[in-house]
Amino acid sequence: MILRLRYIQRVRDRRGKTRLYFRRPGHRSKRLPDESDPGFLAAYNEALAAAKPEILRPREPPRTLAGLIDFWMRSARYTALAETTRATYRRILLDIQKQDYANAFVTDFQPVYVRRILARHIATPAAANNRLKILRVLFDHAVSEGWRPDNPASAVKRHKEKAEGAVTWSEEQIARYEARWPQGSVQRLALALLVYTGQRRSDVVRMSGADRRGDLLEVRQQKTGARLLIPIHPHLAQELDAAPASGTFLQTPGGKAYTANGFYMRFRDWRAAAELPEGLSPHGLRKAAARRLAEAGCTTHQIAAITGHATLAEVERYTRAVDQEKLARSAIERIKL
Structure with a gap:
């Protein structure tokens, strides 16, 4: 007689013999004696009562x-x-x-x-x-994830960096670039977007007329995901009025949007044509925008509201530099005869 019990699985081995297993979903399987064995029901009841769920852990790679x-x-x-x-x-x-x-x-x-x-x-x-x-x-x-109790890298200090990253454009360099590229040109538009919004090139190349909100420009930063509303400076407004009516503001000669890297390479050519030194990059104009805001007396929080910096440490470098210059000038004025 064949018993109809739950969680019983019959498996026929290579010799044709049928073996019985107690297999309950989420539990460990257990070999049972044959149904004709006097101890079968006792073994089955024991497995049914004692079965414990098997802890299923997600597969993970070697802990290297x-x-x-x-x-x-x-x-x-x-x-x-x-x-x-x-x-x-x-x-x-x-x-x-x-x-x-x-x-x-x-x-x-x-x-x-x-x-x-x-x-x-x-x-x-x-x-x-x-x-x-x-x-x-x-x-x-x-x-x-429980691989170790502590972080061995948290106590390690950063290396001191001699350079401060991208070179900040000076006002003289900005003026020389503007003198080379007239208003209404894509080259002039590129500079205006960078220096009057203070955004990264990865964000500037995605800006379009759809981002205008009256006298504001809405930016969703690609790197941080931060949403910013930046007032449109009058000089930027002049360039935007001459920008393409559809698609992104910055477009290739073929009318396509620039990639961040493609724009960088093209901007490098524009900078060279203006006879400006190597090392001046789009990111340097983002830093120039922060410098201008600091020189205008903006607080670190005000500057960050434009640039979208996640922390104030970077912004404070600009305000400290400006404050140092003001204090130094004030100190010299005090000792002038």
Whole structure:
């Protein structure tokens, strides 16, 4: 007689013999004796009463640094990053996975090991600091997932960077560029958008007439996701009036929108045509915009409301520089005869 009991599965082996298993969804399986065995019902009842749910854990990679990188790149935090930020992180992360220390277990890392990793980039402090930033994020993820109790990168100090990033355009350089490119040209429009909105090139190339809100320009920053409403400066308004009526403000000769990198390369040619030195970039005009606001007496919060900086540390560099100049001039005035 064949019994009809729940969770019983019959499996025929290669010799043709039927074997019985107690298999309940979410529980561990158990081999049962044959139905003709006097102990079958007792074994079945025992399995039915004692079955405990099997703890199902998501599959995760080996707990090495390389495995942690794969794990984090599948996380919600990584996928929530802006596309350009993900591309930058991915490039560095894939390079880290090629290194000899990538196969070390996450639990083996100590602050001294993190410092040794950064020491490999001592000639390029900015690159070292980028890796430190990413390692901090990775080990934070390791802590939150229970891979280790602490973050070994949090106690490691950043390398001192000699340079301050992109060179800030001076007023003389801005004036020389404007003298080369007349009002109504795409070159002049590019400068106006950069210096009168204080935005990154990745945001400037996406701006269009659809973003105008009366005397305001709405910006959704690609890097941070921040939404900004920026008053349109009269000089910018003049250039926007001459901009294309449809599509983005900045367009290629073929009428297409620029990519961020494509715009950078074209802007480099425009800068060279104005006989301005190498090193002056679109980002330098973003810094010039912050400098102008600081020189006008704007507070750090007011400047950040335009530039969209997530923290005030960067903005404070501009206000400190302006305050230093004002104090220095005031000090000299006091000792003039």
